[in-house]
């Protein structure tokens with residue numbers, strides 16, 4: 001294990017080797033590495049955070065580059081780093097330091113690209129479990145995550161039901177809806193039909209116009225009509241271009257700078273395949289197998305994981321709790337407006353203690 005880029009005495013990022021790992025598909029990779037971020041006192045109970053599709057291990061980040069849950073995590077914040085330590089892994093199949101399609105094979109030095117094994121949500125969880133074992137943990141206090149991170153959280157509760165006391169699933173359902181698969185299909189097709197993609201052997205992410213299109217289609221489902229209406233209201237900065245158009249163009253270009261297209265394809269496929277009922281007699285039967293207390297949070301206007309689907313699921317899980325957030329953000333509500341729902345999470349974690357929010 002190597003420690004790199006520590007930002008202050010209580011926070012560090014590193015990568016850990018879990019050795020040979022056999023995927024659900026039966027393929028084995030010899031030297032699998034998971035990158036992770038760790039904050040808070042080393043002897044405190046662990047809150048394990050699972051990231052979403054284009055997320056990474058930097059949930060906390062640094063002062064100069066705050067992480068994607070920086071407003072939720074910290075001293076006296078809902079995820080309180082005076083009482084808990086926070087650990088976040090970059091998923092197996094990701095592109096921020098964990099082994100994935102953009103990684104190089106150890107012996108030949110060749111990039112895996114499409115020779116990387118198909119990765120499932122269950123593979124991601126098994127790999128993180130192995131990494132936590134290597135780090136010396138036998139239990140965590142809670143597992144939390146939104147979207148793809150919520151799918152991992154659900155699988156954590158079923159694959160390792162005694163490993164945690166609580167689960168927090170934000171904006172995720174027991175399986176991905178046909179509506180979700182439909183948009184993933186449009187995104188995947190936009191990438192694969194781009195000649196520059198070249199069957200995964202692209203010279204550079206920057207050339208992939210199809211990747212930009214995939215992100216643009218995704219962004220429409222991560223936000224909502226009301227948000228776009230309030231933000232843009234048919235406004236234009238140029239005579240022939242609406243601001244919603246330049247916004248989507250901008251988001252499409254931005255993804256190419258921060259994510260690998262093959263990794264994106266693998267993670268879309270993992271989301272499509274996600275189904276807690278697979279091999280467990282269906283999702284209702286699986287729902288009875290959680291031992292940790294399950295908490296779910298839905299977000300108004302979430303087209304992909306709507307409130308009705310989340311509540312239909314949670315009603316099957318005895319002792320579980322649900323919180324619905326009124327927001328214009330839709331699905332991406334789990335990345336913003338922490339003051340709306342962070343207090344509820346903090347209160348549940350602390351079992352009725354103070355419900356602070358840090359901004």
Ligand SMILES: CC(=O)SCCNC(=O)CCNC(=O)[C@H](O)C(C)(C)COP(=O)(O)OP(=O)(O)OC[C@H]1O[C@@H](n2cnc3c(N)ncnc32)[C@H](O)[C@@H]1OP(=O)(O)O
Nearest residue numbers: 051052053054055056068146243244246247250332335336
């Ligand atoms: C849990 C996870 O792991 S998910 C991973 C987290 N993801 C990320 O951190 C990256 C993805 N980012 C996001 O999803 C968002 O930034 C959020 C949800 C964190 C915050 O969203 P918002 O505050 O609504 O900002 P949003 O991303 O929609 O847009 C702002 C950007 O669009 C640009 N923009 C806004 N309007 C326009 C326009 N009309 N034309 C061009 N660009 C525009 C802004 O300049 C800004 O640019 P910047 O990102 O370079 O600063």
Ligand SMILES: N[C@@H](CCO)C(=O)O
Nearest residue numbers: 052053054055147222
């Ligand atoms: N907008 C987030 C959530 C997608 O589910 C992301 O890009 O990861």
